[in-house]
Amino acid sequence: VECTATGTAAAGQYANIGTATVTPPQGPPLTPTSTSHYFGPTPGLQLVKKTNGESADTAPGPVVLLGDAISWTYEVTNTGNMTLTDVAVTDSDPGVSVSCPLNELAPSGEANDSMTCTASGTATAGQYANTGTATGTPPTGPALRVPNTSHYFGADPHIRVVKLTNGELIGGPPGNTLRVGDAVTWTYNVTNTGNVVLTGVGVTDDQGVTVTCPRTTLGVGETMPCTGSGIVTAGQYANQANATGTPPVGPPVTGITTSWYTGATPGISLLKLTNGEDAKTAPGPTIPVSDPVTWTYRVTNTGQQTLTDVTVTDDTGITVTCPATELAPGISMDCTASGTAVAGQYGNVGTAIGTPPTGSPVKSPDPSHYFGAVPSIKIEKRTNGEDADTEPGPSIRVGNPVSWLYIVTNDGNVTLTDVGVVDSDLGAVACNDDLLVPGATTTCTALGTAVAGQYMNEATATGTPPAGLTPPISTDPSHYYGWTPGIDLRKTTNGIDAATAPGPELAVGSTVVYEYLVTNTGDVPLTDIVVTDDPEGTASCPQTTLDPGEPMTCEIERTVVAGAYTNTGTVTGQPPTGTPVTSTYTNHHTGGTPPVCDADANGVIDINDIRAIMLARGRPADPGFDPRDADGDGVITRSDAKVCILDCTYPNCATAP
Structure with missing residues (x-):
């Protein structure tokens, strides 16, 4: 009998x-056996690809530095139970050539069942992948094909630093101009411009600036700001920043950048000139008062920065005009102002101000001076100690000495030399000093003899001021009156000038009146005037003083005595100085029976007698003798007047001449 069974081939x-x-009819069962064999062919191929010894089936694989050598190994193994022939390895990268030691592999477990192939290359940047493929042919069946991919990352580390000075990127020297002493801030923008993470990132500055960064790791493409600060120093300044970072492989990378600035000290200077002269200290130039004064303000930019809004002011409020408001370094300009010189020491301060690009304005003051000169001289002339600018001045008796005093004063504000005095009549006058500082005084003197009448002489004082100033001159007149005292006396007896004997005949017992006409015939007042009569005594006068030309009449009344009579009047008067002046006058008369018609008994028949008769008309004549009763009828009538008119002493009955 045939039995069957089925199964699946195993490798x-x-x-x-x-x-x-089999169970026989008798006896134990029979168990015959039979062994059968078959061979289950299992072709197999395995490939293990490594990059730089690392199995990197998945990205990113080992990290290698760009440009470094890369080695690939391809481990090929016959995992089957059959010999493989035509074994080879290829790579997906055409530039990679794979070399293998064998082309046949024995079944797995046997000698020569595996081999290692190799290839090499140079690392490129970024993520890299290539696939190795192992092929082999089994005795039967299709050829085997086994791929295996490997990876690496080509590291291209880079770092970049961009440095800003006060927030501004500076392309090269000289950079921005910064004010010396101001704060300066640097920003260091550090960027990872490579393709790998950088660690240990930091920034150093070659000028010792301390740089602070917020972290020490930067991913690919990341930027971080680091900062540093300092104080602006003078001149061209450059500092170099060095940013460093450590990539996963390879040495640290560095980025370098430089920034610049120019440390400038803004400065301005002012030179102020008065009429072209640098007069920082008093007194400065001497300028006549009221003359024009010109101030020049020379403004110079002494710094290294352009100044704007440049102006000049003056502490006295003078308006200063400038040709520009901007000054480049080293450039000057002249501003101007003008005025009129005032008296005395003058000083004003100009101040130049300019604004630099940053910071507060700079300024420079400069004082200047001038002396407002008033050359002046004053003379006061005195005659006999009296300031006699106007007539008549002091009265001086003719022939008496006259002294003149000349008081010369420097009433200006500059020193005068060659001081001198000239008198209009006397010429040059001797003085004590010929140099006078301001306020000083000197005296000069001259002598003379008084002449008659009103006298005037004028003194002229001169002096020499500093160069360029007009010499001053001063005049002063002085006066005196040269006087001659005089007095005149004219005496009348009963109104008759009886200077010649025998004079009028006066009735004995009648009243005689002596009149003394006193006249000041000089040119000065007279005081203490007294009239005396020899032998009659002192006359009665209305006053005791007389101005020049002034008359007065004094008188004495007496009773006529018989016979010839002579008396002499004398007047004396006291002038302002010196001895008294005097004058005399003598009169005569005769005491007897007076003639008819001489009613006033003055020895003359004139209109006064006719008037006396007319006034007494109708009255009885005086007992005895009455000169008014011309016809002797005992009554005074018009007829008496008619008779007397015919007997008048002078024509028309005029009074005594």
Whole structure:
């Protein structure tokens, strides 16, 4: 009998034993066996690809530095039970050539069942993958094809630093101009420009600036700002920043950048000139008062920065005009102002101000001076100690000495030399000093003899001021009156000038009146005037003083005595100085029987007598003798007047001449 069974071939050598069991009619069962074999062919091929010794089936694989050597190993193993021939390995990267030591592999477990193939290359940047493919041909069946992919990451580490000075990117020297002493801030923008993470990132500055960064790791493409600060120094300044970072492989990477600035000290200077002269200290130039004064303000930019809004002011309020408001370094300009010189020491301060690009304005003051000169001289002339600018001045008796005093004063504000005095009549006058500082005084003197009448002489004082100033001159007149005292006396007896004997005949017992006409015939007042009569005594006068030309009449009344009579009047008067002046006058008369018609008994028949008769008309004549009763009828009538008119002493009955 034939029995059957089925199964599925298993890989490799297979053996199974079939056992039949037969039970005979007697005896134990019979168990004959039979063994059968088959071989289950299992072709198999395995490929393990490694990059730089690392199995990197998945990305990113090992990280290698761009440009470094890459080695690939391809571990090929016959995992089947059949010999494989034409074994080879290829790579998906055409530039990779794979070299294998064998082209046949024995079944697995046998000698030469595996081999290692190799290839090499140079790392490229970024994520890299290539696939190795192992092929082999079994004795039967299709060829085997086994791929295996491996990876690496080509590291291209880079770092970049961009440095800003006060927030501004500076392309090259000289950079921005910064004010010396101001704060300066640097920003260091550090960027990972490579393709791998950088650690240990930091920034150093070659000028010792301390740089602070917010972290030390930078991912790919990340940027972080680091900062540093300092104080602006003078001149061209450059500092180099070095940013470093450590990639996963390879040496640290460095980024370098330089920034510049120019440390400038803004400065301005002012030179102020008065009429072209640098007069920082007093007194400065001497300028006549009221003359024009010109101030020049020379403004110079002494710094290294352009100044704007440049102006000049003056502490006295003078308006200053400038040709520009901007000054480049080293450039000057002249501003101007003008005025009129005032008296005395003058000083004003100009101040130049300019604004630099940053910071507060700079300024420079400069004082200047001038002396407002008033050359002046004053003379006061005195005659006999009296300031006699106007007539008449002091009265001086003719022939008496006259002294003149000349008081010369420097009433200006500059020193005068060659001081001198000239008198209009006397010429040059001797003085004590010929140099006078301001306020000083000197005296000069001259002598003379008084002449008659009103006198005037004028003194002229001169002096020499500093160069360029007009010499001053001063005049002063002085006066005196040269006087001649005089007095005149004219005496009348009963109104008759009886200077010649025998004089009028006066009635004995009648009243005689002596009149003394006193006249000041000089040119000065007279005081203490007294009239005396010899032998009659002192006359009665209305006053005791007389101005020049002034008359007065004094008188004495007496009773006529018989016979010839002579008396002499004398007047004396006291002038302002010196001895008294005097004058005399003598009169005569005769005491007797007076003639008819001489009613006033003055020895003359004149209109006064006619008037006396007319006034007494109708009255009886005086007992005895009455000169008014011309016709002797005992009554005074018009007829008496008619008779007397015919007997008048002078024509028309005029009074005594």
